[in-house]
Amino acid sequence: MSEFINNREQQTYKNTERIEILKEIFRDLHNGRNLNEVKAHFDAFIGKVTIEEIAQLQLEFVNEGGMPADELQRLYTQHTDIFKGRIEEDNREKRxxxxxxxxxxxxxxxxxxxxxxxxxxxxxxxxxxxxxxxxxxxxxxxxxxxxxxxxxxxxxxxxxxxxxxxxxxxxxxxxxxxxxxxxxxxxxxxxxxxxxxxxxxxxxxxxxxxxxxxxxxxxxxxxxxxxxxxxxxxxxxxxxxxxxxxxxxxxGFCLTEPEAVWKPERKALDENAISEGYIKMETGILSLKQLELLLNHLPVDITLIDHEDVVRYFSHGKERIFARTKAIIGRTVQNCHPPRSVHVVEDLLADFKSGKKDSEDFWIKFRDKYVYIRYFAVRDEDGKYVGTLEFTQNIAPIQAIEGEKRILS
The missing domain is CATH 1.20.120.520 (nmb1532 protein domain like)
Structure with a gap:
């Protein structure tokens, strides 16, 4: 271990200093030191760790980046092994x-x-x-x-x-x-x-x-x-x-379902309340309720992110292709995708922002659907990039169309 850790005895360290000690201990693990030796150092120099310190430690290592997938698996497993029995107890009164x-x-x-x-x-x-x-x-x-x-x-x-x-x-x-x-x-x-x-x-x-x-x-x-x-x-x-x-x-739920409908101690905010205000657009005037119904009745799913890559809106039709929850609103689009596919998102957005591209299309087989996914750069009247629109549609029924239909069924 470093001199910093070896000189720790009889000293009380602040939070940031404890994080530095933790990082040093786990760097030794990453550099191939025996797991039992690392555990011994952990017990001697840290003892118990808080969940906040674990979160900070993991973030520090993520920011360093460049770790191969198999190494990440190995180390994450060893991290878990070290933390077992060493996390401070939860003393909350209400549970x-x-x-x-x-x-x-x-x-x-x-x-x-x-x-x-x-x-x-x-x-x-x-x-x-x-x-x-x-x-x-x-x-x-x-x-x-x-x-x-x-x-x-x-x-x-x-x-x-x-x-x-x-x-x-x-x-x-x-x-x-x-x-x-x-x-x-x-x-x-x-x-x-x-x-x-x-x-x-x-x-x-x-x-x-x-x-x-x-x-x-x-x-x-x-x-x-x-x-x-x-x-x-x-x-x-x-x-x-x-x-x-x-x-x-x-x-949905995994192998079981909630035992009951949860009733919090106080009544939650009414999420269904919609303003009765109106929006005047270039080609018409709609109430907020009309606008929401219009967007949710489109036979496609749409999602809009702004110029800072933050999710601002998604439509909520009857049969969404990919799951969306309101929790993604205000979240960066990069963090809405699995880490292994983030680079594709980054490349696409870079092309839109630079003006290299205005759109990009993908099509995939997903369960019983044939999904057409389209991305469009949204620009204002001066050509300035203001966001990206994702447009998703199941085109399997369209591909099955044959002949003509000229009368009502």
Missing amino acids: PEEQPGHPIHTFMLENRELDKLVKTQLQVHLWQFEEEDHAENVFKLLEDINLLLDIDKHFNRKEHLIFPYLENYGIYGPTNNMWRIDDFIRDAIKEVRQTLLHYNGEKKVVLEKLNWVIEEVTAMIYREENILFPMALANFTEDEWVKIAHESDEI
């Missing part, structure tokens, strides 16, 4: 998360179901598969994997409802680190499912991948319940939890 229907209560219900699935079902079937990889045991694993795919809803609610509010409080560590690990878990589940669907004796691959999935799902449950959820509970207002609870239904 709204213990109330059925509260978003954290539901997240933890899901975690109990996930824990049961991977430890008492998937693990047992994996041991049987290891003994004999015949068709029946392959089929049992496939059934378990199909259930585990439901974890995507759990992760999506976390990423699109919890992370945005944390960012509003300047907490970025979970957004960057945890989302990456979520993606690694998603990918591993999908990859092993494909291997099992077309199983041809790749026993070692299945064993390695599923053992990793079991380990990482278990570790993620610990990270959420001991780091992420306490961070959120320490910062979010009751109104923010009301909004999160209200929007959770749009994404």
